[in-house]
Amino acid sequence: MRRSEGLGLWSTIAFAVGTMIGAGVFVLSGLVIDVAGPAAILSYVICGAIITLSGLSYASLASIFPQDGGGYLYAKRILGPYPGFLAGWGMYIFSVISSAFVLIGFGIYFDLLLGLNLDPRIFALIGLVAITALNFRGLAEAGRAELLMVASKVVILIALVLFGLFSLKGSNLNGFLSTSGGGVFTGISMVFFAYTGFQVAAMMAGEVKESSKKVPLAIMASIGIVMFIYVGVIVALLSADLPSYGSDSVFEAAKVLIGPVGGIVIAIAATISTLSSSNANIIGASRITMEMAAEKQFPGRFALLRKGQPINSILLGSFITLLFILPGNLSFILDVTNVTILFTMVLVNISAMRICARSDLIPKDRSYFKVPFKWVLPAVGAVSCVVMIVFLPITTILLGAGALLAGSVLYVLEDTEEGKMAIKEIRKVLGREEGGLHQGRETKVTKR
16 A cells, blocks of 8 residues: 655645635635725735745745644644644644535535525535545545646636726725725635635645655745735626625626626636635545544544545544534634634744744754744744634634634544554555654655
């Protein structure tokens, strides 16, 4: 049994972009304009700048620890086992719950495409089954599908952006400066989760060739690409001058700017986009459980492998996603995902701060990406994440904290004999020697 032969730079970027360009564009764009008006542009730009601060921390740490795990791996190596577990569990919960939001977006646009006027949750559940089945077949096949889906939706969205730019009038931006700061901040809190998909590149770094070089590039490139597309889509929506804005506004704007065929093309792109985003989330979540199980911080029976894939982990994640699809409350899903991922990002930024101050924590033979201004930017990134958490509804904060702490049961749960055997198999698949540290795919490539 062996892992995939390795992902290249463009495939890695595709996974990250595929996670970010999904419901964050097709569902949230209209909702953010509804609360922030034309200043929704600021919401996306400012949020992108905040995310970039944390992205720099991830890029630096990914170049030092080029293995699967992302934020979990960094927090565990630098802050200790339990902070690492909390970071990993937070990433896992974020990935599977945000998939519920994305799949509901798939349901909305697939229903628009078919014109059936059915409950979007029906199609969301169908999409969940399809993505779960795809991930049973392995990462290499899922990776090829991801690259194709991402390329398709990026081309379509760029076409929409160009139509919007050619149709833009000065009057479309009326109210840009008069919008309240509260509306802009609400918009930032709404779109934050949509930017965090860059973490997928770090989470699956062990599957990337020359990962210490390519993963940091993929992280920064993917953030830049999606910021350009997010802002461009907002401009396109504003240029369409719709009477009201909501979850289907990209569809309505395409019909205004391009014509009836535009709505059909956008609906097709949205269904592809949301499916690819959910696909990347589920893949990332499964990589996290494999890493945590290999470190004996997650019961092996929940990450049991079949044909090299953690089938039980995929099923567990799909079940949690199902539980959040059924109520269908988009605002609630957004808030819970934000709590979990913001907490993880705080830990990662603190890890980057510490490693900037402690060069002895870095392997002596490792060349790595250095964050500008040393610990300052990671510190600002950590503070910005804390501020975002504080301004979320208190009930959501408590629920998110409860979900993180509830996961601690898995941290102390005694594993079964079957689970212990599964851990041995996972460590073999990850290329580890018992008791040793995983050296990453880059070492294997160098030896060839």
